[in-house]
Amino acid sequence: MDLEAAKMVGAGLAAIGAGMAALGVGNVFGSFLESALRNPGAADGQQGRLFIGFAAAELLGLLAFVVAMIILFV
Amino acid sequence: MAGEAETAKVDPMYQFTVEPLLGETWNIAGYNIAFTNSALWMAITAVVLFIFMLGGMKRELVPGRWQMTVETFTGFIEDMLDANIGEAGRKYVPYIFSLFMFILFANLLGLMPLGLVGLHPFTFTSHFTVTGVLAIMSFAIVLIVGFWKHGLHFFSLFVPAGTPLPMVLVIAPIEFISFLFRPFSLGLRLFVAMMAGHVLLEVLSSFVIDGWNAGAGFGLLVGVPSFLLMVAICALEILVAGIQAYVFALLASLYINDAENLH
Numbered sequence: 001m002d003l004e005a006a007k008m009v010g011a012g013l014a015a016i017g018a019g020m021a022a023l024g025v026g027n028v029f030g031s032f033l034e035s036a037l038r039n040p041g042a043a044d045g046q047q048g049r050l051f052i053g054f055a056a057a058e059l060l061g062l063l064a065f066v067v068a069m070i071i072l073f074v
Numbered sequence: 075m076a077g078e079a080e081t082a083k084v085d086p087m088y089q090f091t092v093e094p095l096l097g098e099t100w101n102i103a104g105y106n107i108a109f110t111n112s113a114l115w116m117a118i119t120a121v122v123l124f125i126f127m128l129g130g131m132k133r134e135l136v137p138g139r140w141q142m143t144v145e146t147f148t149g150f151i152e153d154m155l156d157a158n159i160g161e162a163g164r165k166y167v168p169y170i171f172s173l174f175m176f177i178l179f180a181n182l183l184g185l186m187p188l189g190l191v192g193l194h195p196f197t198f199t200s201h202f203t204v205t206g207v208l209a210i211m212s213f214a215i216v217l218i219v220g221f222w223k224h225g226l227h228f229f230s231l232f233v234p235a236g237t238p239l240p241m242v243l244v245i246a247p248i249e250f251i252s253f254l255f256r257p258f259s260l261g262l263r264l265f266v267a268m269m270a271g272h273v274l275l276e277v278l279s280s281f282v283i284d285g286w287n288a289g290a291g292f293g294l295l296v297g298v299p300s301f302l303l304m305v306a307i308c309a310l311e312i313l314v315a316g317i318q319a320y321v322f323a324l325l326a327s328l329y330i331n332d333a334e335n336l337h
Contacts (some may be wrong), residue, residue, distance in 0.1 A: 036305075048157060048324060055321045062266040064165055 007071050014068035021061020030051040084277035090200055092267065112198045119180045119198075126179075148174065152311035154324065159331045166330055169215065173208065181268060181315030185308070199318075200268040202261060202263040209261035220333035228336065235337045260325055267318050271311045278304040 001009075032050045036043035096107030101107070102179055137145060145202025151171045155163035177199060184197025198204045220228040261272040278300050285297035 048154070050330070051317070051321055051324055055263065055318075055325060059263050059268070061262060062270070064272055065266055066262065 011068040011071045014064050014071065017064025017067070021057060021064065024057035024060065025054060028057050028066045086273045086280070089194075089196075089272060089276060092294065105292075108123070110196070111196045112201065112204070114197050115180070115183065115196045116204075119176060119183055121180050122183065123175055126175075146214070147171070155327055158327045160322070161333055162334045163327065166215075166327065170323050170327055173321050173326060175214070177264065177322055178316065178319035180314070181319060184268070184272070185311055185315060197268055199264055200272055202265045205261040205265040206257075207261075208264075208322070209257040212260065212329065213257035216329045216333045219330065220336070222284060223333070224336050228333070231332060232335060256325075256329060260322065260329075263324055264318050267314055271307075271314055273306060275311065277306060290304065 029051065031045075032046070034055075038048075079281055092112050093113060094106075094110050094170045097108045097110075098106070106232045127144060129140040132141060134141055147170060148167075150176055152164075155167055155170060159166065180197065180199045184195050184199065187196050220231070232246045232253065234245065234249070237245055281300035282297045282304070285295070285300065286293035
C-alpha cells in the first residue's frame with residue numbers, strides 16, 4: 001500500500017471516532033432524559049451539567065475530525 | 075451552500091478561503107493587514123449586534139417584543155453566571171454576554187442563505203485563528219483574576235480538596251495538563267463544530283448538483299433525498315449554532331468560577 005492510500009484509510013479509520021462520540025453524546029442526553037422524566041422538578045437545575053457533559057463528549061468526536069483533516073490535508 | 079453551481083466538482087473547503095477585499099498592499103512590520111472577507115463579516119456581525127441591542131435599550135416601562143427579546147438574552151446570561159459563579163459573577167456579565175452574542179450572531183449570519191442573492195456568507199467562527207483568540211481572551215481573564223485574587227495560592231487549583239498526599243503526585247500533573255488544554259479545547263470545539271457543519275452542507279449540495287448532472291435518474295435517486303437531508307441538516311445547524319455559543323459561554327464562565335472561587 002502506498003502512502004496516499006494509507007492516508008485515505010487512516011482518515012476513514014478516524015471517522016470511527018466520530019461514531020463513538022455519537023454514542024457518547026447520545027448517552028449523555030439519553031441518561032438526562034431518563035432521569036428528567038423520573039424527577040421533572042430537578043431537571044431544569046441540571047441543564048448546565050447536561051451541556052458540560054455534552055461538550056466533553058462532543059470534543060472527542062471533533063478531535064477525530066481534526067485528526068482526519070490533519071491526515072488528509074497537512 | 076449555493077453559489078458554485080456551475081462547476082461539476084465542488085470543493086467543500088473553498089468556502090473557508092480568506093480573501094483580501096481591499097488593501098492587499100497594506101503592510102505593518104512585514105505583516106499584511108488587508109481588509110478580508112473575514113474582517114468584513116466580523117464588522118457586519120458587530121453592526122447587526124449593535125442594532126439588535128439598540129432596539130432593546132429604550133427603557134420602556136412596558137417592554138415591547140424587541141425589548142423582551144433582548145432582555146431574555148441578558149437574563150439568560152445573568153442566570154447562568156449566577157448559577158455557576160454566584161454573587162461574584164455579576165461583574166463578568168458584560169464580557170460573557172458579549173462573547174455569547176457575538177458568537178451566536180456570527181454562527182447564525184454564516185448560515186443565512188445569502189448565496190441566493192449572490193453574496194458569499196462567510197462564517198468566521200469556522201477559523202481557529204478567530205475562535206482561538208476568543209478562547210485565549212477568556213483564559214487570560216481566568217489567569218489574571220486567579221493570580222490577582224489568590225496569588226501563588228492559585229496553584230492549589232491543581233490539587234483537589236481532600237486529596238491524600240500520595241495521590242497528589244499523580245493527580246497534580248493530570249490536572250495541570252487538563253488546565254493547559256482548556257483554551258485549546260475551547261477554541262477547537264467551536265471552530266470544528268462550525269467547520270464540520272458547513273463542510274457537510276457543501277458535500278450534500280455537491281451530491282445534489284452531481285446527481286442532476288448525471289441525469290434525471292440519478293437526480294431523483296440521489297439528488298432529491300440529499301436535498302431533503304440538506305434542509306434537515308440546515309435546521310440542525312441552527313441548533314448547533316445556538317448550542318456552541320452557549321457551550322462556549324458556559325465553559326468560559328466555569329473556568330472563571332475556578333479562578334474566582336478557589337476551593
